[in-house]
Amino acid sequence: MVRYLVDRSAKVAIDDEIRGHVEWDGGLIPDPVIMRGNGMPLYNFATVIDDIDLEITHVIRAEEHLSNTPVQMLLFEALGATPPVFAHIPFVAAPGTKEKLSKREKKIEKYRKSPQFKKLFDIADDVLPKLGLGSSETLNPVMVAYYEAVGFLPEAVLNSLSRLGWSLDDKTENMSLDFVVENFTLDRVVKAPAGLDPDKLLAYQEYWMSQLPLEKKVDGCLPFLEKAGLIDAQERHREFVGRLVEALGDRLKLFSDILSYDEYFVSDDHLVYDEKAFEMRIQKPERAVELLAKYREVLAASSIFTASALEEGFKSWMESEGISYGDIIHALRVAVSGKATGPGMFDCLAILGQERCLNRLDQAIKRVAK
């Protein structure tokens, strides 16, 4: 074993690009082991050798390394090398805290329950099982892989991380990689650790998703649909998924959100109804079934099945019946999609197509009769 003998009277100091002047008292630094008994050099020694060898000019690393720095400085000096410029940036903290984000099992369990972090875990528990990737037990938001697995955009993750402990000015929020590379400077790094903010991450995700052209969104959604077994060969469904994604608009935030619209992919007899919605919008209202049956005939007679044509036909039918949107639209939505929410009503009908709409209407009406 080899130790480096520290000069007890020495003062070790660095001028950190971010922390400024930091000093240590040599008398308080224990002689560091630089090589093991078996000849294996240790980190603090090896890293210094590497930095000298590779002519490293700047060491930019997280603040937790600050306490290693005096030892490394001593070694640089002992080896007669010019030490690099150090910049100790703050680490990423757990949401709502100043504590270093940790991967330790005990901490993960704490995060899972934290109000700020919970929604990211919930996404994992919702999405991962559908993909056959386990749950938040196997992949969670302290892992980079999580973000890709649940359909975050790299742009959003990068943007979010960039703004943690750094800002360009008092208003720039949305930044691409190129922009950050172009504009990042060490002197604007904040000194205090910053907690990851899941809400803000999600907001960046919304922004970058909104900037994505339709075809890219489709590219992003197809693999999720396939892994979830909702479609087979991706290319065969491209056009259909494209229409759905377009109708979904801003509703699609994560690529995996497409999985919550399974009603567009399952066969009519496998459609799952939201029981509460079914009860409230179809079962309970006085005229719901009667109106659904009547509108079914209108749909059956529609020769052009586009959203705009359907809406026109719907309007004139409403007039002739003397009813308004509210009287029928909710029942119609639940009948054809099984759910209370979704894209625009007529987009929904058009995407499903005539045959499926009629089948589902019949099925819903029959369901009430039982």
Next chain:
RNA sequence: GGCCCCAUCGUCUAGAGGCCUAGGACAUUGGAUUUUCAGUCCAAGAACAGGGGUUCAAAUCCCCUUGGGGUCACCA
């Protein structure tokens, strides 16, 4: 505990002595728009940890206190 770092709205931040009755973003609340949801638009509430200095003037400089954090391996 020793050593070191840090401290502006709930969160991420702007602020490098007067431009600050402290700005922006996310979140929150209210309103508008809408066939649902999402969105969009408008508006509101919300912070300089405390105490001493220095100065004509301090969120900004100095000191102390308090609070928070990192690190203390023959790991990296």
